[in-house]
Structure formats: structure tokens, C-alpha cells
Amino acid sequence: MEHVLITGGAGFIGSHLADRLIAEGHEVTILDTLDPLIHPDGKPPAYMNHKAFFIKGDVCDYDHLRTIIKDQSVIVHLASRVGIMPSLWNIKDYWDVNVGGTVNILDILANGEHCCKKFVLGSSWCVYGEGSYICPSCGVKDMVSRDEESIKKHHYQPACDKCGHDLEAIPTPEDRVTNPSSSYALTKHVQETMVKNFSREYSFPAAIARFFPVYGPRQSLTNQFAGIIPVIINRLKRKKTPILFEDGGQIRDFIWIHDAIEILMRMIYSSDDKCRVYNVGSGRQVSIMKLAGIIARVMSSKIQPSISHMYRRGDIRACYADTSRLQHDLGIFLPVSLELGIDEMLEWAQTAESCDSFEKMIDVYKNKKIIDLN
Numbered sequence: 001m002e003h004v005l006i007t008g009g010a011g012f013i014g015s016h017l018a019d020r021l022i023a024e025g026h027e028v029t030i031l032d033t034l035d036p037l038i039h040p041d042g043k044p045p046a047y048m049n050h051k052a053f054f055i056k057g058d059v060c061d062y063d064h065l066r067t068i069i070k071d072q073s074v075i076v077h078l079a080s081r082v083g084i085m086p087s088l089w090n091i092k093d094y095w096d097v098n099v100g101g102t103v104n105i106l107d108i109l110a111n112g113e114h115c116c117k118k119f120v121l122g123s124s125w126c127v128y129g130e131g132s133y134i135c136p137s138c139g140v141k142d143m144v145s146r147d148e149e150s151i152k153k154h155h156y157q158p159a160c161d162k163c164g165h166d167l168e169a170i171p172t173p174e175d176r177v178t179n180p181s182s183s184y185a186l187t188k189h190v191q192e193t194m195v196k197n198f199s200r201e202y203s204f205p206a207a208i209a210r211f212f213p214v215y216g217p218r219q220s221l222t223n224q225f226a227g228i229i230p231v232i233i234n235r236l237k238r239k240k241t242p243i244l245f246e247d248g249g250q251i252r253d254f255i256w257i258h259d260a261i262e263i264l265m266r267m268i269y270s271s272d273d274k275c276r277v278y279n280v281g282s283g284r285q286v287s288i289m290k291l292a293g294i295i296a297r298v299m300s301s302k303i304q305p306s307i308s309h310m311y312r313r314g315d316i317r318a319c320y321a322d323t324s325r326l327q328h329d330l331g332i333f334l335p336v337s338l339e340l341g342i343d344e345m346l347e348w349a350q351t352a353e354s355c356d357s358f359e360k361m362i363d364v365y366k367n368k369k370i371i372d373l374n
């Protein structure tokens, strides 16, 4: 039996991980500040496992953290400011929590008294920036960026820098060079680098989970920046048209929460003492337009999504996971289909607190000049 500390354990991924660890006989401590964006009533969520030991606290509070880490054999660090877009203007806050919290944990592991023997970091797919692409004439392209002039003409697909041909997205492997294009992505990149260095310097077993967008029950339906699936569900629930950015052709890889937890568990149990990075994705690509269609079908809604041609600065056109390393090192897993996963999420969404703040979100984007090209 392990003593596992989950920072951010009252959140979406952390609470599911706590359930699974407790079901497998481990003792779980949750450290969570109960960020009001995620927990609007300021209380630990009703879904939080009552067998977990809950501590309300902040990963930025070094002295408090030191007393908590002392007795933990495993740390899963998930506490974070989340979401790409708000990080474009909340630069200091993202840096302080994401980098500062990780600095504190690693400093305590390096200097304090503890019995910790494994550290797992929750990172993000967005460290890649644009995913990998291929040009039919010139081959694989790894450091792709988009051209504002083309975007203004509503041509969103990145083009080959040599021949100008439209590029096609291909799976992105973990050893691809990273290219963080937002403050959030940069903090995740810094967290990863710090953990890799720490693991190497102290021969400390560590692992990094690069989550692709995770969806499922308990995902916040009140935080308008929490992800596209809650946004679409919130619109359709209120019989409103989902409004898609660009032309709806953005490519993502959505992973069902229980698949993500299965992978995390394998990472925790893995005896590999090198610091491995894993893409926690399904390996399946889906366009946002297709996703909206799937959600509408599962909700038996006839409302069609509308294309807005609004482009958000810093947004990524396409990225989906190459899962070969995952399948090779941690064992084969067959991801659940989007239809099944969304069906389970909807069952929960019927009673969960939710709000549709799409228009409010657009006002914020316009105010912050995130949407200003078209």
C-alpha cells in the first residue's frame, strides 16, 4: 500500500484518480486550494471520495507543503492553473502557481525529510504548440506556425514553408521538439524540464503525463474555459446553437477520463526509474465540427453548429497523440469511443451545475484582443 499525495485532487482528473487509488487499497491525501473557478461554492465537491484525507491548502505554501510531503510515498502533482486562453493575460498567476508549485515540491524532495519514491507530473499536449504535420511533396513538418494573412482570408490550414501546399496533421510523438505557444504551455514545458532534470540529477523515479483533452463526468460545466465539450453540451442543453471557432476544422484528440486514469495508474505502478514522458491521448483525431455532430446525436438534438470564422490568437489548428510509446511501454489499451464516453458524461451533466457563458467568453476574448483578426 502506498501513501499517495494528489495535489489538485479535488479537481476533475485528481478526484477520479483518488477513487481508483482508494479502490486499489492505497491511502490518499488530497491537497487542493478549491479554486473558485472550478469550485464556485468554495466547498470540497460532493463527488470527492470520503476515504481520502482532504487538506485545503496551496502548493505555493512551502512550509505547509513540507509537513504534508513528509509521509507520502508517491506524489501526483496535478494542481495547476488550467486552460490555454486565460493564460494569455493571466501570465503571472499561471507562472506563480504552475512553476512555483513545482519548484516547492522538488525543493522539498531535494532537501526535506521524506520517504517519497515516485513523482508523477500532469503536463499537457499544448507543450507541442502545433502538432506534427506532413506535406505531400516535402515530407514531415514539426515546427509549424500559421500565417495571419491566410487566416484573415479564412484559410486556416497551415501551409508548407517550402512549396506552400496545405499540410496534413499526423500523430505527434513524445520525442517531437516542443514549441509552447502560450503562457500555460510554457509553464508546463518548464515544469517538465524541471522534473526531468531533478529525476536525472537525483536518480529519482518520475513520469510525465502529457494529457490530451480529457473529458467525462466531473469536468467543470461552469468554467467557460474548461474545454470545448462542456461548451457544446451547455449550449445544446439550452437549445442554443453551438458556435465554432475558425471553420470547425480544428483537429483534437479527446481521451475519456477512465482511459486517462488507467494510463496514470500504469505510470504510477511502472518500475521504470528513468523519467518517461507519455502522451495520454486516444491516438484518434476528430475535427471540432465532427465532435459537435457526435454530441448533438448523443443528445438527440437537431441543432446544427454554426461556423463563426472567429480566430483566437494562440490557438492550435491540429494536434493528436502518437500512442506508440504508451502502448509499447505500458501495455495495450483500447480507448473508449467518443460516443460512449460522451453518453456517460451526459448522464452526469443532466444534474451537474452548469451555465452557458459563451457570449461572456467572447466578450473577454475581444476585450483582451485574443479575437481581433476577423
Ligand SMILES: NC(=O)c1ccc[n+]([C@@H]2O[C@H](COP(=O)([O-])OP(=O)(O)OC[C@H]3O[C@@H](n4cnc5c(N)ncnc54)[C@H](O)[C@@H]3O)[C@@H](O)[C@H]2O)c1
Pocket (backbone or CB within 6 Å): 007, 008, 009, 010, 011, 012, 013, 014, 031, 032, 033, 034, 035, 036, 038, 039, 057, 058, 059, 060, 077, 078, 079, 080, 081, 082, 083, 097, 101, 122, 123, 124, 125, 210, 211, 212, 213, 214, 215, 220, 227
Ligand atoms: N483536463 C484536461 O483536459 C487536461 C489537459 C491537459 C493537461 N491537464 C492537466 O492535468 C491536471 C489536472 O487537470 P484537471 O482537468 O483535473 O483540472 P481541474 O481544474 O479540474 O483541477 C485542478 C485542481 O487544482 C486545484 N488548484 C488550483 N490551484 C491550486 C493551488 N495553487 N494549490 C492547490 N490546488 C490548486 C483546483 O482547485 C482544482 O481542484 C492539470 O495540471 C492540468 O494542467 C488537464
